[in-house]
Amino acid sequence: MSAVRTIRGRGIVAGRAAGPALVAKEPISFLGDVDIRTGTVVGDLPSVRGQSLAGKVLVFPVSIGSAGAWRFLYQLYQHGTHPVALVCRELPDPSVVQGAILAKIPIVCAPEEDVLSTIEPGAEVEVDGSGLVRVGPPSGLAEQNTHRGCS
Amino acid sequence: MKLSSYERAMLDGEQGEARRIAIAGLVQLGDAFGAEDMVEIGYAHIHAGMALYLHDVELMEELAAIGAKMAVPASANIANADMANWRQTGAPETLVRLQQRAEVAHQKLGSACSFTCTPYWAGHWPTWNMHMTSIESTVTVFCNSVLGARSNRDGFFAVYAGITGRYPRFGYHLDVNRRGTHRVRVETPLETVSDYSALGFHVGRLVGDGVPVFEGFPHRPGLDELDALGATLATAGGVALFIVPGITPPFADLGQAFAGPAPHDAIVARRTDLEAIYDQFTTGDGGFDLVHVGCPHASFEEMKIYARLLDGKQVRDGVELWVTTSRQVRQMAADAGIVRTIERAGGKVISDTCPMSCHFARTTSPDPALGVEPPRLRAIVVDSAKQAKYVRDMIGCDTLLTSTERAIETALGGAFRPRFGDQR
Numbered sequence: 001m002s003a004v005r006t007i008r009g010r011g012i013v014a015g016r017a018a019g020p021a022l023v024a025k026e027p028i029s030f031l032g033d034v035d036i037r038t039g040t041v042v043g044d045l046p047s048v049r050g051q052s053l054a055g056k057v058l059v060f061p062v063s064i065g066s067a068g069a070w071r072f073l074y075q076l077y078q079h080g081t082h083p084v085a086l087v088c089r090e091l092p093d094p095s096v097v098q099g100a101i102l103a104k105i106p107i108v109c110a111p112e113e114d115v116l117s118t119i120e121p122g123a124e125v126e127v128d129g130s131g132l133v134r135v136g137p138p139s140g141l142a143e144q145n146t147h148r149g150c151s
Numbered sequence: 152m153k154l155s156s157y158e159r160a161m162l163d164g165e166q167g168e169a170r171r172i173a174i175a176g177l178v179q180l181g182d183a184f185g186a187e188d189m190v191e192i193g194y195a196h197i198h199a200g201m202a203l204y205l206h207d208v209e210l211m212e213e214l215a216a217i218g219a220k221m222a223v224p225a226s227a228n229i230a231n232a233d234m235a236n237w238r239q240t241g242a243p244e245t246l247v248r249l250q251q252r253a254e255v256a257h258q259k260l261g262s263a264c265s266f267t268c269t270p271y272w273a274g275h276w277p278t279w280n281m282h283m284t285s286i287e288s289t290v291t292v293f294c295n296s297v298l299g300a301r302s303n304r305d306g307f308f309a310v311y312a313g314i315t316g317r318y319p320r321f322g323y324h325l326d327v328n329r330r331g332t333h334r335v336r337v338e339t340p341l342e343t344v345s346d347y348s349a350l351g352f353h354v355g356r357l358v359g360d361g362v363p364v365f366e367g368f369p370h371r372p373g374l375d376e377l378d379a380l381g382a383t384l385a386t387a388g389g390v391a392l393f394i395v396p397g398i399t400p401p402f403a404d405l406g407q408a409f410a411g412p413a414p415h416d417a418i419v420a421r422r423t424d425l426e427a428i429y430d431q432f433t434t435g436d437g438g439f440d441l442v443h444v445g446c447p448h449a450s451f452e453e454m455k456i457y458a459r460l461l462d463g464k465q466v467r468d469g470v471e472l473w474v475t476t477s478r479q480v481r482q483m484a485a486d487a488g489i490v491r492t493i494e495r496a497g498g499k500v501i502s503d504t505c506p507m508s509c510h511f512a513r514t515t516s517p518d519p520a521l522g523v524e525p526p527r528l529r530a531i532v533v534d535s536a537k538q539a540k541y542v543r544d545m546i547g548c549d550t551l552l553t554s555t556e557r558a559i560e561t562a563l564g565g566a567f568r569p570r571f572g573d574q575r
Contacts, residue, residue: 012183032544037516067288067389070306071204078205079516093389094322097183098306101176 004136007111007118009087011131012097015106017084018126020138021119022056024048027064030072030096039081057125058083059115063092073099085127087115108133152181152319153188161315169219173311180308181319190320192223194277194300195313196270196285197262199230200253202246203515203523208253214310215259222316225262226270227253228287229448233503234266235478240501240509245521250503262313266503267477269378269448271298274479279400282324284312288391289447289537292381295323295392297374299400304391323391330410331364331394333357334417339425340369343554344453345534345570347376349428350420351383352536357418360389364396364408366417372398375450379535382447386537428552429570432539435549439530442562443506444555445475446538453555454484458492460559466497467565474498475505498562506531507538511545532567534558 025047028034033043039054053076063069073096076082086092086100086107100107106129115133119125124136160166161174181189200211232242232250257264265273268287271294277283279299285291286309294300303322305312312318322328335354341347354363363384372380372395384390393399394408405413444457457474466472474493476484481502484490490500513525530549533539534557539550553561557568 013179067286067291067304067306070308071201071207074207074307075204075516078207091183094180094184094303094308095306097180098176098308101179102307 004134007113007115007133007135009108009111009131009133011129012091012107012109013100013105014129015104016126016128017057017106018124019055019057019084021121021123021125021135022048022051022053022058022083023116023119023121024058024060025116027062028060029064029066030069030076030099031066034072034076036072036075036079036081039076039079052081053083054081056083057085057087057127059087059119059125060089061116062088062090063096067095069093069095070099070102073105074102077103077105085125087111087119087125087127087133089116152178152186154178155189158189158315158317168217169214169314173219173314174317176308176311177315177317177319181321184319184321186319186321188320189317190282190324192283192312192316192318193281194275194283195221195223195225195309196275196283196287196290197225197227197310197313198286198307199228199266200256201231202250202253202521203231203509203512203517205516205518208249208256210307211253211256211260211310214314215256219260219314221261221313223313224275225260225313226265226267226273226275227257227262228266229268229505229508230266230503231509233501233509235503236501239499240504242509243522246517246523249521265477265479267448269450269477272448272450272480273477282318284309284318288385289378289382291391292385292393293378296381296394296399297377301329302391304385304389329392330362331408331413332361333363334405334414335363335365336417336419337365337367337369338419339422341376343556343570344375344379345552345554346425347372347379348383348534348536349425349552351380352387352428352540353420353424354418355384355387355390358388358390360391362392362394363390363418364394364405364413366396366405368395375453378447378450382535382537386540426571428536432533432536432543432550432552433569435530435551437551437567439532439551439567440528441471441473441506442532442558443473443475443538444534444558445473446505446533446535448505449474449476449480451480451483454480454489455487456555457498457559458489460556461496461498461563462492464496464563466562470562470565472498472559472562473506474500476500476502478502505538507541507545513547514545532558532561
């Protein structure tokens with residue numbers, strides 16, 4: 001088993017959480033791309049479509065869309081279908097940050113390496129919202145939670 | 152970020168739990184966006200507490216329960232049910248009772264129970280250079296672009312800003328972001344308010360979160376026209392500010408709007424662009440269940456127009472006509488005899504909500520105990536491209552987009568009347 005690596009980034013929302021990585025290659029809109037009842041990605045993101053965000057560390061390039069994004073992150077949290085942490089290449093928009101603070105979801109952005117290719121889907125990831133991302137070997141947990149289907 | 156002793160005291164909990172939570176959230180937000188310090192705000196347009204979302208009314212109740220009060224004038228955004236005249240909308244009583252709890256929370260918080268997306272028509276009218284915050288992007292864009300106030304497109308933290316009277320200094324609170332990014336030349340007649348709605352949608356899609364600067368309006372746009380334009384700029388794109396030189400404070404001309412020479416290339420808006428928006432939002436087999444006007448929530452002037460079009464006439468049997476506006480404008484309209492004229496013609500005057508805000512159980516997840524069923528609607532006739540977009544995304548039914556005048560003619564005649572004769 002490979003050792004745990006630490007990737008530094010910019011801490012955006014404080015807190016600590018760990019889970020298997022879900023790596024989205026495409027920009028994500030929390031309003032519209034995710035079914036809040038199940039946490040399943042229903043939007044046009046081929047890399048993760050049909051997979052659930054629930055309990056995952058979501059790794060993605062950038063958030064897009066609406067000033068209503070906060071509401072949907074908060075709703076995912078209320079349904080227990082939320083990602084436990086976010087790692088993103090670019091600073092997400094203020095609404096996402098607000099939703100993450102409400103939902104206690106730590107965020108690290110601008111990581112020092114290209115996490116979209118260096119973090120393997122399913123790898124166990126721990127996010128420290130002060131700006132650290134620790135990546136361990138895949139736990140295999142991620143695949144068990146996929147293909148719940150779209151509603 | 153740099154905090155004043157007053158802000159530090161809030162953060163240290165010396166002013167109570169509510170202010171501590173609120174300022175702590177705002178400090179995190181400010182740190183994320185590189186804010187140097189806080190601005191003092193003069194107004195906050197805040198979250199209503201939405202009965203169709205799980206544990207959302209409770210968000211406002213919890214703040215009220217720990218003693219939160221609005222430190223500045225505050226108005227409540229649109230909600231999920233007409234809390235007074237709900238029977239005419241078909242909402243289940245369980246949903247309405249939950250929504251009414253939000254009203255009690257706002258009474259405790261000290262925010263005005265406006266429950267509208269157009270609080271300015273209800274008397275909340277911030278001024279030039281006043282820092283403010285808004286959860287509703289239509290309010291953000293109107294206050295920035297028409298009144299010259301300073302607001303970001305915000306989320307729940309508008310509530311925190313209201314509680315503390317503070318907001319981190321970033322985005323549209325800074326002069327550097329309040330200048331034009333795109334030049335837009337209007338080369339089409341704009342004959343009705345819905346043409347401004349279509350224009351805003353067209354341009355919003357092209358400029359994203361930029362700052363469009365408009366020239367070439369056929370006349371000086373009025374308040375309802377500016378309101379319609381801003382609402383769709385904010386819906387189709389991420390626009391928070393548009394500039395019409397000579398209208399938007401403090402920009403007198405193109406040079407000031409761009410803080411330098413205006414770009415040579417302009418986005419040109421033509422009649423065909425407007426037609427494309429009307430076409431895009433007109434789908435289905437032509438059948439419809441509901442005709443809706445009043446998005447954004449109607450002004451008193453718009454209520455007068457509806458009444459004039461409906462006076463002495465009768466909405467066709469089997470057609471439902473909804474006019475949505477704020478409680479305050481509804482009261483003014485009632486006092487002027489306008490509500491009676493609309494109701495006598497068979498129209499319904501609805502406050503606190505609108506079709507996309509009360510019928511969207513398809514995309515939300517209310518408590519099953521509320522008994523909310525997604526409505527089975529074929530199509531809604533609308534006069535606003537904003538309403539059209541969200542009806543489609545959130546209710547998932549067809550829309551037919553036309554002008555206000557023709558939407559009302561549609562309700563009277565029972566057959567869809569398109570904005571342009573050659574459309575569909």
